[in-house]
Amino acid sequence: MELRDIEVFLTLAEELHFGRTGERLHVTQARVSQSIKKLERRFGAALFHRTSRIVQLTEFGQLLRADLVPGYRQIQDAVAGALARGHGLAGLLRVGFSGAWCGLLMAEAAEAFQAEHPDCPVELREVPLHDRFGALRAGQRDLQLTELPGDGPDITSGPVLFSHRRALVVPAGHRFASHESVSLEDLAGEQLIHLAGPPQYFLDHHFPSYTPSGQPIARGPSAMVWEDAMTLVIAGRGLFPASIEAATHHARPGLEFVPFRDAPPVEYGLFWLANGETPKVRAFLKLVLDISSAVDS
Known part of the structure; x- marks a missing residue:
């Protein structure tokens, strides 16, 4: 038979x-x-x-x-x-993300991926702000969706999936709190809370030391994680630049998110090791891009 x-x-x-x-x-x-x-x-x-x-x-x-x-x-x-x-589509796929909006997209992609490839479960983990590529380089992540910029010949960067207006997180009583928007020049004389751990190119991009005209911006205390940074803002220890999307996911009493009118956007893109583009990584990347395109359209 x-x-x-x-x-x-x-x-x-x-x-x-x-x-x-x-x-x-x-x-x-x-x-x-x-x-x-x-x-x-x-x-x-x-x-x-x-x-x-x-x-x-x-x-x-x-x-x-x-x-x-x-x-x-x-x-x-x-x-x-x-x-x-x-075909290399079995075994655990480890995916990182930074930001709740990135996590939601990756969770949707993970669910669809596991339905299509049941022998390839997906593990989702948030990427710490202070060490964005540590787990990727250590082989503990296969790919991630995190803030730009990224560096290093060992890291491959994919397309930008999110591009958000940049905002300034200020305490509720701050003089900027009632403004409709702020300028990068408004940071002159202010103190910016910064992150401890990221390389200098990342800090220069997100936490500038000077305004476009060359006025100094004071360096405030450092934070390792988002919650610590917000606590410092509420305490009046400094201001913190972030994506305006954070106002949707992380708003709480004592904080105001004021958009910049002249700052570059905060962009989030896909990253994976240059020598780590396995069949399951390629399959997941394609699925994420398909879902992202469907949402944008």
């Missing part, structure tokens, strides 16, 4: 239509009929009642179907698993 004949029988038992069965299996209607007749000759019993209008399983056919389905599904699962492993 050939596996293809079993597949024809089980498909016809679902469709109860020779034409649709042939379309699903990409064979002719005559090939479907030949397979069924072959099985019926072998078993010495009819599998289907056939008329010009209906196709129905016989009692014998119903019993055969009930016996075959569990084993056939086990074979399908085994073949699918072998294909996944053979």
Whole structure:
């Protein structure tokens, strides 16, 4: 008894239509009929009642179907698993993100990815602000969606998925709190809270020491994580530049998010190791881009 004949029988038992069965299996209607007749000759019993209008399983056919389905599904699962492993689409995929909006996108992609590749579970972890590429370089992450810029020949950067207006987080009583917007020049004489840990190029991009005209911006205390930075802002220890999207996800009493009118946006892009573009990384990247494109459209 050939596996293809079993597949024809089980498909016809679902469709109860020779034409649709042939379309699903990409064979002719005559090939479907030949397979069924072959099985019926072998078993010495009819599998289907056939008329010009209906196709129905016989009692014998119903019993055969009930016996075959569990084993056939086990074979399908085994073949699918072998294909996944053979094509590098099995095993844990470790994904990092920075920012709640990035986490939501990656969680949606992870759910869709696991549905498509059940042998490849996805682990989601937030990327710490003070060490954005440490886990990636240590082999503890396969890819991540985090703030630009990124550096190093060992890191590959993909497309930008989020581009948000930059804002200044200030305490509620600050003179900027009632402004509709602020300028980079307004930072002259102010004190910026900065992050401890990131390389200088990242700090220069997000926490400038001078205004565009060359006026100094005082360096305030440092923070390791977002919550510590917000606590320092509320305490009046300094101001903190961030994405305006943070106002949606991290608003709380004592804080105001004032947009900049002349600062570059805060951008978030995909990153992975230059030598780490495995089949499952490529598959996940494609899925993230597809989901992001669908949302944008």
